[in-house]
Amino acid sequence: MALDQTTAHHDARAASRTAADRMRPVRVWLYAVAALIVLMVVVGGATRLTESGLSITEWKPVTGALPPLSEGAWQVEFDKYRQIPQYQQVNRGMSLDEFKYIFWWEWGHRLLGRLIGFVFLIPFLFFLWRGLIDRALGWKLAGLFVLGGLQGAVGWWMVASGLVNRVDVSQYRLASHLTLACLILAATVAVAVSLKPLRRPEVAPHWLRGYSRLLFAVVVLQIFLGGLVAxxxxxxxxxxxxxxxxxxxxxxxxxxxxxxxxxxxxxxVLTVQFNHRLVAYLLLALALGHWLSARRARGMVARRALVLLVLVCAQASLGIMTLIHQVPLDIALAHQFGATIVLIAATVNLVRINEAT
Structure with a gap:
């Protein structure tokens, strides 16, 4: 009987490895999509920090993929920009070359969004055709694609808020746009991680699962608050x-x-920044408590908790540096990039702990 159980265990592990190897192209594809989403978030931050987001005043999902190709076309785009409050109240007298600088940031941001759509859709259809994606996974991935389309619409909804009666975009809409991007990122990573079963069983206390969910939720909340600050x-x-x-x-x-x-x-402004600080302290305390609790489980559970704690500490340091240096572009973008890395670590931690016994 013991021999039969051992043989069955080895057979199950071999089958699991075979399934994981078969799904490796799908995982690599999803990780590539996740990397592009991270890049999208960082470029979006640069667009915000350079005040470039309102330089393109129309939403043209198809024809907008091409930039102006002549001086006449550039002048047309510039004339459209000169009709909005941001130019009239903030950038009056801007030269065409200065306009081109902010235009390229926004155009690049939108082009990257289109690229992500293609990078997602074409391999998705290919993997469906090859039979690598079953019905359950297919629905998850289709949902991600729909969310990506919704993100584009939310992005335009955000931009539209700054075209009339304002010189910038609504902080409500900016925070929503950023948070949705990060939720799509987390969902993409979660699906990718779930396609590779654990190499060896991990043991974690049942209550640690709830802790990992709380930690993930606070990370998302902090990202939303960061959007309000921005x-x-x-x-x-x-x-x-x-x-x-x-x-x-x-x-x-x-x-x-x-x-x-x-x-x-x-x-x-005072309350929004203070809340962002408070939740940063809360997140740091939760990450520390999570690591101290996960140490009892040892193995990869404890290691992932330690990695998450280190990343949260690094992100808090970047936040402080961004603040005291008055939001320089390089440090601010590192802080925004750090937020996505913390989110990815929290997502992996959440998925793996909930797979543990």
Whole structure:
């Protein structure tokens, strides 16, 4: 009987390895898509920091893939830009060459979005044709493709908010756009990771699964809050740490000055930045607690928890540097890139812990 059980165990592991090898091209493809999404998030951050996002005032999903090809075409695009409040109130007198600089950032961002769509769709159809994708996986991947299309629409919805009566985009829409991109990234990574079973069984306390979900949720919340900070340029206002406007905790009357009270959490620069700081502290504490708890499980469970803790510490350091140096482009983009890496680590941790026994 014992021999039969051992033989069955080895057969199951061999079958699992065979299935994993068969799905390797699908995993590699999904990881490539995830890498492009990370690049998209970083380029989106550069577009925001260079105030380039409103340079293209129309949404042309097909014909917009081509940039202006003549001086006359460039002048037409520039004339359209000169009709919006950002040019009239902020960039009046901008030269055509200066316009081209911001145009290329936004055009590159949109082109990258189109590229991701092609990189996703064409291999998806190929793998379907080859029979590598079953019905359950097919529905998951189709859902990702739909979310990608929705992300494009949300991106235009964000841009449209800055074309009339504003000189920038709505922080609500910017935070939504960023958060949706990161959720698509997390879902893509989760599907890819799930296609490769664990090499050897891992053991983790049942309650650690709930902890990993909480940690993931707080990472997503922090990304949303970071979007609000970016949308309000809140990182340029209070640039000291650990004190903020001379206080560890700003006076409550300043934090809740706007009415109704809920608006402070989305529109009050002081409150938005303070919340981003608070959740950073919370995330750091949760990552530390998660690692201390995961150490009991040992093995890869503990190692992944340690990696996540190190990444959260590094991201917090980048956040502080971004703040005290008043949001320089290089450090700010490193901070945005760091957010995606922390999210990926939290996603892998979540998937693997929930696969553990």
């Amino acid at each position: 949308g309000l340029d809140a990182g340029l206002t209070y640039t000291t740490w650990p004190l903020m406007d001379g206080h560890l905790v700003p006076p409550i009357e300043n934090l809740l000055v706007q009415q109704p009270v809920w608006r402070n959490f989305f529109e009050n």
